[in-house]
Amino acid sequence: MTQPVDLRTNKPAIPAELLEALRNLLDDRFSTAPGLRAQHGTDESSYDPMLPDVVVFAQTTEEVADIVKLCNHYHVPVIPYGAGSSLEGHILALQGGVCLDLSQMNQMLAVHAEDLTATVQAGVTRKQLNLEIRDTGLFFPIDPGADATIGGMSATRASGTNAVRYGTMRENVMALTVVTADGRIIKTGSRAKKSSAGYDLTRLFVGSEGTLGVITEVTVKLYPLPEAISAAVCSFPDNHQAVSCVIQTIQMGIPVARVEFLDANGVKAINAYDKLSLPEKPLLLFEFHGSEHSVQEQAELVQEIASGYGAGDFEWATRPEDRSRLWAARHNAYFALLQLRHGARSISTDCCVPISRLAECISETQADCEQHAIVHSIIGHVGDGNFHVLMLVDPANEQEIQTAEAINQRMVTRAIAMDGTCTGEHGVGIHKMPFLIEEHGVDAIHMMRVLKHAFDPNNIMNPGKIIAWEATNS
Amino acid sequence: MTQPVDLRTNKPAIPAELLEALRNLLDDRFSTAPGLRAQHGTDESSYDPMLPDVVVFAQTTEEVADIVKLCNHYHVPVIPYGAGSSLEGHILALQGGVCLDLSQMNQMLAVHAEDLTATVQAGVTRKQLNLEIRDTGLFFPIDPGADATIGGMSATRASGTNAVRYGTMRENVMALTVVTADGRIIKTGSRAKKSSAGYDLTRLFVGSEGTLGVITEVTVKLYPLPEAISAAVCSFPDNHQAVSCVIQTIQMGIPVARVEFLDANGVKAINAYDKLSLPEKPLLLFEFHGSEHSVQEQAELVQEIASGYGAGDFEWATRPEDRSRLWAARHNAYFALLQLRHGARSISTDCCVPISRLAECISETQADCEQHAIVHSIIGHVGDGNFHVLMLVDPANEQEIQTAEAINQRMVTRAIAMDGTCTGEHGVGIHKMPFLIEEHGVDAIHMMRVLKHAFDPNNIMNPGKIIAWEATNS
Numbered sequence: 001m002t003q004p005v006d007l008r009t010n011k012p013a014i015p016a017e018l019l020e021a022l023r024n025l026l027d028d029r030f031s032t033a034p035g036l037r038a039q040h041g042t043d044e045s046s047y048d049p050m051l052p053d054v055v056v057f058a059q060t061t062e063e064v065a066d067i068v069k070l071c072n073h074y075h076v077p078v079i080p081y082g083a084g085s086s087l088e089g090h091i092l093a094l095q096g097g098v099c100l101d102l103s104q105m106n107q108m109l110a111v112h113a114e115d116l117t118a119t120v121q122a123g124v125t126r127k128q129l130n131l132e133i134r135d136t137g138l139f140f141p142i143d144p145g146a147d148a149t150i151g152g153m154s155a156t157r158a159s160g161t162n163a164v165r166y167g168t169m170r171e172n173v174m175a176l177t178v179v180t181a182d183g184r185i186i187k188t189g190s191r192a193k194k195s196s197a198g199y200d201l202t203r204l205f206v207g208s209e210g211t212l213g214v215i216t217e218v219t220v221k222l223y224p225l226p227e228a229i230s231a232a233v234c235s236f237p238d239n240h241q242a243v244s245c246v247i248q249t250i251q252m253g254i255p256v257a258r259v260e261f262l263d264a265n266g267v268k269a270i271n272a273y274d275k276l277s278l279p280e281k282p283l284l285l286f287e288f289h290g291s292e293h294s295v296q297e298q299a300e301l302v303q304e305i306a307s308g309y310g311a312g313d314f315e316w317a318t319r320p321e322d323r324s325r326l327w328a329a330r331h332n333a334y335f336a337l338l339q340l341r342h343g344a345r346s347i348s349t350d351c352c353v354p355i356s357r358l359a360e361c362i363s364e365t366q367a368d369c370e371q372h373a374i375v376h377s378i379i380g381h382v383g384d385g386n387f388h389v390l391m392l393v394d395p396a397n398e399q400e401i402q403t404a405e406a407i408n409q410r411m412v413t414r415a416i417a418m419d420g421t422c423t424g425e426h427g428v429g430i431h432k433m434p435f436l437i438e439e440h441g442v443d444a445i446h447m448m449r450v451l452k453h454a455f456d457p458n459n460i461m462n463p464g465k466i467i468a469w470e471a472t473n474s
Numbered sequence: 475m476t477q478p479v480d481l482r483t484n485k486p487a488i489p490a491e492l493l494e495a496l497r498n499l500l501d502d503r504f505s506t507a508p509g510l511r512a513q514h515g516t517d518e519s520s521y522d523p524m525l526p527d528v529v530v531f532a533q534t535t536e537e538v539a540d541i542v543k544l545c546n547h548y549h550v551p552v553i554p555y556g557a558g559s560s561l562e563g564h565i566l567a568l569q570g571g572v573c574l575d576l577s578q579m580n581q582m583l584a585v586h587a588e589d590l591t592a593t594v595q596a597g598v599t600r601k602q603l604n605l606e607i608r609d610t611g612l613f614f615p616i617d618p619g620a621d622a623t624i625g626g627m628s629a630t631r632a633s634g635t636n637a638v639r640y641g642t643m644r645e646n647v648m649a650l651t652v653v654t655a656d657g658r659i660i661k662t663g664s665r666a667k668k669s670s671a672g673y674d675l676t677r678l679f680v681g682s683e684g685t686l687g688v689i690t691e692v693t694v695k696l697y698p699l700p701e702a703i704s705a706a707v708c709s710f711p712d713n714h715q716a717v718s719c720v721i722q723t724i725q726m727g728i729p730v731a732r733v734e735f736l737d738a739n740g741v742k743a744i745n746a747y748d749k750l751s752l753p754e755k756p757l758l759l760f761e762f763h764g765s766e767h768s769v770q771e772q773a774e775l776v777q778e779i780a781s782g783y784g785a786g787d788f789e790w791a792t793r794p795e796d797r798s799r800l801w802a803a804r805h806n807a808y809f810a811l812l813q814l815r816h817g818a819r820s821i822s823t824d825c826c827v828p829i830s831r832l833a834e835c836i837s838e839t840q841a842d843c844e845q846h847a848i849v850h851s852i853i854g855h856v857g858d859g860n861f862h863v864l865m866l867v868d869p870a871n872e873q874e875i876q877t878a879e880a881i882n883q884r885m886v887t888r889a890i891a892m893d894g895t896c897t898g899e900h901g902v903g904i905h906k907m908p909f910l911i912e913e914h915g916v917d918a919i920h921m922m923r924v925l926k927h928a929f930d931p932n933n934i935m936n937p938g939k940i941i942a943w944e945a946t947n948s
Binding site for chain 2: 112114115116117156157158159163167168170171180184185186187188190191192193194195196197198199200201203204206207208212223224226247250251252253290291293294297352353354355356384385386415416419420421422423424425426427428432435436439440441443444445446447448450451452453454455466467
């Protein structure tokens with residue numbers, strides 16, 4: 001079949017028959033309204049919007065299969081869409097096509113409290129999940145900043161502040177329902193805690209960013225709410241001392257639940273945004289989970305380590321409302337930081353290194369920012385060796401944007417040279433594609449491409465993300 | 475290229491040019507000696523041996539690549555071989571070919587104690603690894619019964635008694651070096667604790683049983699030796715009470731390091747084999763890791779739960795030598811049980827279910843064994859919902875073997891119906907292949923086949939394992 005080409009954009013126009021078939025299938029859950037398309041062609045990255053031709057809202061796995069089959073038949077791109085909170089251009093419609101919005105697939109399918117699992121439709125958000133299970137004494141710990149969907153979090157292999165203790169989506173997704181590029185509905189994994197029954201399709205789809213299929217249902221692990229939780233903040237003379245404290249904590253195997261780093265700029269920003277009065281110095285924000293005894297014991301050990309690195313006293317937040325306030329401030333840090341420079345846009349970065357290299361990687365990156373006079377803040381899930389540099393640039397200043405991107409490139413190269421990764425939790429999207437070869441090597445990328453070609457021979461699944469279709473092009 | 479066929483076996487004979495090339499490459503690390511071939515065509519399963527045509531011993535990743543390239547050129551099977559301790563027929567040479575023994579690849583490549591990681595050649599065994607890192611204060615927890623190689627354990631997604639606390643090979647392999655079917659050398663993963671940089675090739679090769687490529691190097695996580703360890707055994711009136719105690723322990727989120735179940739026959743067997751004097755009743759064997767306080771706290775909680783299920787007192791093994799003796803006995807259970815019936819062969823099974831279904835699954839399976847008068851014992855890593863039934867059959871009694879296999883089939887069907895898996899840790903090999911469709915469904919198996927065809931288009935990598943090459947055949 002040949003496809004008509006849209007002469008304005010030089011990309012294939014979406015065939016009228018496909019539009020007709022989708023409209024018949026979905027009725028008022030089909031739209032070509034420019035506003036809706038614009039919203040669905042925009043993520044939280046610094047890229048300009050790229051609009052899909054049409055937005056459809058699915059409500060069941062079977063509908064997703066029907067939509068994908070149609071798109072596969074006409075060789076038209078399908079871009080799965082959850083909350084639109086991705087940061088690296090994941091949902092931009094590079095070649096137009098159909099944006100498949102899963103937000104109406106927001107049903108809880110099963111809560112097996114006795115097995116510590118829940119099965120949800122992909123459009124359920126992490127906050128909704130925790131609300132739905134609030135009476136079970138269990139919780140779902142994975143918390144990227146945004147209230148992302150569980151499907152989207154699976155697709156990007158998301159994590160957040162709790163990962164140091166509870167792992168990422170890689171460790172917490174047990175089973176999936178996936179619609180493949182040819183419209184098959186497959187089930188991967190099971191609710192068994194372990195299995196060696198064949199290829200790990202679950203882990204293959206987790207982190208595949210919609211390029212191998214559409215995740216429609218997810219079974220995740222839940223955890224008993226800890227008997228005791230306590231949180232504390234603690235200030236350090238400089239970044240290096242703060243990070244060194246974290247390194248030693250991790251090396252000693254102290255099972256902290258969360259340990260977050262904010263540099264002085266980060267603290268300043270959340271003080272202003274969240275009306276807090278934290279000392280405007282590099283800060284670690286700890287949370288301890290366990291029994292009363294064990295929480296106390298962990299905290300004492302960490303305090304001892306911290307004081308060895310020149311830390312001030314721990315300031316405790318034991319009341320739930322104080323803890324919530326602190327963590328809300330941490331989760332708002334991105335928005336708080338945007339206020340530091342009026343009219344600025346943030347270029348955010350995301351790398352992760354082995355813990356022993358963390359202080360060095362952060363110091364060198366900080367020096368690079370300072371040398372190039374880029375307004376920035378470093379915050380991070382430092383217990384995992386993962387940190388973000390937010391660089392505040394004037395969107396009208398092309399030179400400044402290029403400087404910031406160059407700092408990002410040097411940071412990624414530095415992280416990879418330390419046997420780290422170009423993205424700890426944000427995913428590849430389009431922004432990190434150039435770094436994948438540097439990280440994995442030509443031959444591993446070749447195998448990723450072999451996989452993509454085998455699973456999606458018509459290149460309809462979120463095309464142009466993670467790896468380029470052609471080897472010469474990547 | 476056409477291949478000569480061996481008229482005695484009706485399978486392709488290995489071309490003389492390939493033999494010549496391999497001999498030139500490997501010199502005295504190439505052998506066609508019948509004894510060596512017989513050893514390499516035999517695993518710990520109850521299958522009859524199936525011999526490779528030749529055995530080669532590689533010492534470097536580059537040699538593995540050269541061997542695989544040659545075999546791929548001649549379309550001759552390559553069967554990676556570690557310690558030969560697999561249980562489901564994984565290393566049997568169904569179509570002859572080249573057995574690629576990796577046991578001489580036993581070099582430690584790097585120990586990064588400060589990052590809690592080690593990188594080893596695939597032939598390093600788990601005991602060797604722990605011996606090599608004994609001065610670091612760290613350990614590698616994954617412990618299948620046998621002293622398997624780290625490469626083999628990765629390939630079968632192995633686990634063992636520590637998995638309830640530390641996870642399986644799925645969670646503990648960080649990075650791999652793999653030789654693909656066309657002889658490329660790829661690196662997957664990194665030493666970063668988390669990453670969302672593209673498709674998870676690491677998890678794809680973990681559990682692929684040599685059917686997608688040859689694992690030659692493995693980076694694993696290490697853990698600080700706990701400050702305190704204590705172990706205890708505890709007897710119960712019946713299997714159901716013992717298992718119920720475990721279920722409640724897990725549901726409460728008590729972080730036990732190990733909890734193993736042995737039924738009365740199992741206890742009897744290890745008493746005889748290891749000269750112990752445990753009460754010959756269903757038994758749980760616990761181990762607690764942590765600080766002095768936390769170990770004590772965990773133990774108190776579990777004792778309280780146990781007494782609610784009619785348990786006797788905890789008998790403590792706090793001295794390292796007593797603990798070692800207990801765990802050695804547990805690891806020897808397989809061999810101990812073989813002594814229960816003179817001349818018997820064991821048919822062992824391996825299923826895993828969500829923890830809430832464990833008592834039911836074990837009870838029904840036990841009833842099935844008793845109804846059919848099969849001498850058996852049930853032991854298991856019950857904290858994960860994983861258990862093994864060892865059935866002792868007379869190898870000359872075909873009827874008895876068939877009865878045992880039928881019990882296994884019913885058990886697997888039962889486990890899958892409970893949203894469990896046909897194999898918790900032993901892998902698929904050839905023995906579990908018929909159950910994979912039942913567990914995953916036709917369409918998921920189709921995707922596994924798509925993957926196999928894409929990664930190994932000539933079907934040279936351990937052919938005939940995990941999934942059949944042709945859909946009609948599986």
